[in-house]
Amino acid sequence: MSLHQQHQRDRRLFLQGGVAIGASLLSRRAVADTSTRSESSSAATSGEKQRVAIIGVNNRGSALAKGFIANPDADVVCVCDVDSRAGEKAAAMVEGLSKQRPDTATDIRKVLDRSDIDAIVVATPNHWHAPATIMGCAAGKHVYVEKPCSHTAQEGEWAVEAARKHNRTVMMGSQRRSWPAIIQGIEMVQSGRIGKVSYARTWYNNRRASIGIGKQTSVPQWLDWELWQGPAPRQPYVDNLVHYNWHWKWPYGNGELGNNGIHMLDLARWGLQVTYPNRVNAGGGKYRHDDDQETPDTMMVTYDFPEAKTITWEGISWSPMGPYDDQVGVSFHGSEGTLVVLGTGYTLFDDHNKEIETVSDAGGDTAHIAEFIDCIHSGRLPNADIAEAHRSTLLCHLGNIAYRTSSTLHIDPATGKPQDHPDAQRMWGRDYAEGWSPQLSM
Incomplete structure (x- = not known):
């Protein structure tokens, strides 16, 4: 039986008891968090x-x-x-x-x-x-x-x-962050259940189709193209951008790293209890399709933290097979075992890769x-909270900056900002359409 099949089996078994456990965890956190x-x-x-x-x-x-x-x-x-x-x-x-x-x-x-x-x-x-x-x-x-x-x-x-x-x-x-079984798994990582944890691997695999070559054409009657662009500098309308392919164009999206990587990097950072890295490097490229996509379809990013911990990200947009037979996940590696987050829960392994338990629940948006x-x-x-969200999202931005500048970024761990790299520092922000800078609204 594959790990994915086990998740489906254990999801059914866990629903009755696991929701109560997760509710208790959520309640305990709410009481503890007086901020x-x-x-x-x-x-x-x-x-x-x-x-x-x-x-x-x-x-x-x-x-x-x-x-x-x-x-x-x-x-x-x-x-x-x-x-x-x-x-x-x-x-x-x-x-x-x-x-x-x-x-x-x-x-x-x-x-x-x-x-x-x-x-x-x-x-x-x-x-x-x-x-x-x-x-x-x-x-x-x-x-x-x-x-x-x-x-x-x-x-x-x-x-x-x-x-x-x-x-x-x-x-x-x-x-x-609101799914009970994942909360439980993260608490196990942080409590030392798998020993000293120094590394988290994150990944997302898919088999995405080509977005083709767009043609400049008149704006459809049903679309307000001016408002769709909003803060972004103005460009002509092309017929292969709306409503999803903007993810793969730098003026509007952040590639797969910002699209799905953010979920996994957020869990990894949460589990390792780290904030800003001190070094980031990235590799990969656009290999699969000859089309308008600007962001990479194959990407590997390494984040080193001053706490002597590392997170890696692997994104492959043209091959659906990922680690543990799953397209998306996070694995936490400790001195006494491994905890793997897949789907709506986790699987715990000992230090000889023997499975100890698998726990999952219903997931969804309800609790969040x-x-x-x-x-x-x-x-x-x-x-x-937006401060935690920014810290995790920043990992996506730094990975993309490292990729786009073909460089290893040395980061100030107090601020998260690249040091001594003018091109990377310029990518910290962006240009806006006249009158649309967010600063004008603050």
Whole structure:
């Protein structure tokens, strides 16, 4: 039986008892975490429903809308998308589930002007994540932002600053931080169950099709191309970019490292209890398809930390076979054993590779959304607070910078910034369309 099959078996066995265990872990962490946004936090009254707007509903946003609808402490009152077709489809879906028709909009600025909206969910392309977060904070909204929390390292710093300045709950959609079995596994790594842990391996494998060669053409009637670009410098519309292939273009996306690597790197950093690396190097290239993709389809990144710990990332976009017969995962290697996070749980091995136990649960967005709402009510910092989100997302940015500059980056471990490398330092930020710099909203 493969490890993947075992996960499916143990998922069924764990559902009854594991959810209770995970709930206990979540509760214990909530009691222990007394950190709040600030002493002057104007936390919502417990039980008060949060009126939520979903920004970007073509794919991930619609899934999150369903999660917020299912939460008794939230109402989805508005959906916003630059694709009018997606907006109408999402509005109909929300109405079908909640029996209330949400408002529709195309311009986030009009949504943020509304005083009756308490929180926004940012599920746009990556180049909008931090600007929308910053604009939301400035407008007095709490923010649930999808991963990665920023398109550049500088934007991540600005997002943290905005959250603190405006005293808002800002949380990244790294939902694995709320999955009970994974919480349990991370606690085992941190508690010394597998001995001294010095290394974590992360990976993501897939078999992605070519994005082809785009043709410049007129903008479709259903798309507001000006707003889709938003903060990004203006470029002509091409027919192979919207709605997904922007991931592989540097002006809008962060490649597979920022698309899926962020989840695994976040777990690795969490488990190893490290913050900023002191050295980063990257290798790989674009090998599979002759098309418009700019980001690598094969990539290996090594992060060395001053605590004498290392994280590696392997991303292969054209071969689905990954370690442990799984496309995505993290393995923590200790002096007394190994713990492997796959799917919604973990497998524990002794120091002779003998399997000791496999534990998994249901996963999903439910617990993470509940965490977000609870933090709005209580004022405490969420498990995926924007500061933690920035530290993990920064690993993606540093890996991409190392790749794009073909260099080993020497990092200031106090700030996470590259040292003595002008090209890398220039990539810390980006250029913006006139009038769209996030700093203008802070």
